[in-house]
Amino acid sequence: MSQNYDIKTYNIKMSTENLSLLKNRDMWHETPIEATLFIDDLSYPIGIKYRGSHVRKFKKKSFTIIFEEAELGVKEVHLNAEFMDKSLIRNKLSLDFFSDLDVLSPDSYHVNLYINDIYQGIYLQLESVDKYFLKRRNLPYGPIYYAENDNANFSLISPIKKDTKTSFMSGYSRKEGDRSDDALLKKFIYQINTLPTSTFEKEISNLIDVDTYLSWLAGVVCTQNYDGFIHNYALYRQPKTGLFEIIPWDYDATWGRDINGKIMDYDCIPIVGYNTLTARLLDISSFRKQYKTILQNILNDTFTKDYLFPKIKTLHKLLAEYVNDDPYLKNYLDQFDQEPSVIFDYIKDRRNYLINHLSDLD
Incomplete structure (x- = not known):
């Protein structure tokens, strides 16, 4: 899909009563509130609610918008506040990076958000991974599962309870498909953990x-999303091939910053990443060699200063025009200005680290 750098203006209007309800009810309430979205001269009836996990507690809220009818090729979109990332670009930079690696990835672009004509700041709109996501890419309809928590670690052991899981579905929620598809996901998780090494290479394929x-895997290792191996992804089962494909999601804690916005050491995640499926794949010499080749190509062509710096500079310059008016960024303007340098340093250090550790894959 295209990598869109345009900034649109959204104005969400709702009654005074609905706005009060949105602000004052339990932040975890999942029932959308009626509103109207205005984009240019067009209007769309929508429902709006808060979204996210820990991000719901931040001052700058993130939202999910549900259209009454599929509009602009989508039924649902997410407006991310990106509150902990003062550059506002890490999530988009990551998802575009995955697209460049030919990994299915949600489209994203920045918007200026108003609610009842009051400016809320710059947001990142993320495409929902659902049947419309598939349709826009001319992919056949198939089941989609969201990895909702750390139990989606491709293991039989829960990292949360440190004990055997009670269900192979633990950590996942079904976005598309029906209950009959759940058996295929359960079989997938079970076989990851039980296939003997002698048949693993053939059967896992x-x-x-x-x-x-x-x-x-190479994309997660480059961007260093700590949660990305056991969370922050979706699974889509391609009905024509019968194969699961993995889709990245929620990549703001990347490019040198952690989930709390703190500097993350460039060598925090090893070149082999982690989770049960990754460990089993890289235990097979042919897969390990394949991974090394993929990573080498990325380090030569995509995870480079020449490739990434122009993108970072373009995004930063684009947003710089608006950050002074963002009510949640006005106290962090110095950090916004410095963030490209933080990302540049990270890319340089992380790339050198990975190049120096390619021999670990021999």
């Missing part, structure tokens, strides 16, 4: 698109 998974 009948369950997941290994090439795409290894490209995704």
